[in-house]
Amino acid sequence: MRQVVILVEGQTEEALVKEVLGPAASKQRIYLQPVIVKTSETPKATHHGGGNWKHYGKMLKLFSAQKQWWRIGLLIDYYKYPAGAPDLNVEAPSESLDSAGRQSALMAALRAEYPDPRFRPLIVLHEIEALVLAAIDAGQGDGLLPRQGLAELRQAITRAGGPERVNHGPSTAPSKRLEAADPGYMKTVTGPLLVSEAGLPAVLERCPTFKDWWDDLLA
Numbered sequence: 001m002r003q004v005v006i007l008v009e010g011q012t013e014e015a016l017v018k019e020v021l022g023p024a025a026s027k028q029r030i031y032l033q034p035v036i037v038k039t040s041e042t043p044k045a046t047h048h049g050g051g052n053w054k055h056y057g058k059m060l061k062l063f064s065a066q067k068q069w070w071r072i073g074l075l076i077d078y079y080k081y082p083a084g085a086p087d088l089n090v091e092a093p094s095e096s097l098d099s100a101g102r103q104s105a106l107m108a109a110l111r112a113e114y115p116d117p118r119f120r121p122l123i124v125l126h127e128i129e130a131l132v133l134a135a136i137d138a139g140q141g142d143g144l145l146p147r148q149g150l151a152e153l154r155q156a157i158t159r160a161g162g163p164e165r166v167n168h169g170p171s172t173a174p175s176k177r178l179e180a181a182d183p184g185y186m187k188t189v190t191g192p193l194l195v196s197e198a199g200l201p202a203v204l205e206r207c208p209t210f211k212d213w214w215d216d217l218l219a
Helices: 011-026 053-064 099-113 130-137 147-160 174-181 190-198 200-206 208-218
Strands: 002-008 030-036 038-041 046-048 071-077 119-124
Parallel strands (some): 002 030, 071 119
C-alpha cells in the first residue's frame, strides 16, 4: 500500500479526503492521510486550519524529510490564499490574467519553492466547495437543500461556466453561496454527502483543474 499525505487547510478538506477521495484511492492500493495544518500550539490546546503560510511551509518541509510518503499533496483554497505564500505578489487577476492564470502562476511558485519530486500541490479554484457545487450540478441536493437555494446555485454555476469558475468574493465564494442557499448547511457533513452521492467521476468531470491534480497525485 503506497502512502500519500495531503496537507489540508481545514475540516472540510479533511472530511472530503477521508470520505470521498480516500475510498477511491484505496481501490488502487493507495492510502491517503489528510493532515490539517497546525497554526498554533499552547500547553492547553492545538489550533488548526487557516493562518499564515509559515505554518504550511513548516509542515511541508517536515513531510519532505519523511521517507514513507510516496506523494506529498496540498489542498488549499485560492480564496483567501494565505499571507506569506511563495510569490503571493503574482499579478492580480485582470483582463490579461484571470484567476485560473494566476492560480497556475502561484502553483508554479510552490513547486519551485518545494522541489521535492513527490510534491503535488493544488490551489483549489476557488474553494474546495467547488466539488459540492459540481455535485449539485450533477443533480444532487433535491430534498436535502431548499428548492429555491438549489435553483440559485445551479443558475450561478451556469452563469459562471462551471463549478470551478464560481468566483471568490466575500459574499459570492462557493462556501458563502452554499450557506446563503441553506442556512443549515454543514460544511463537514452536507458537502461530503453530496459529493459521495454524485460520485467522484461526475464531480471530476465538472472540475477539470481538480481532476488534473487528482490524476497526477495517483499516477
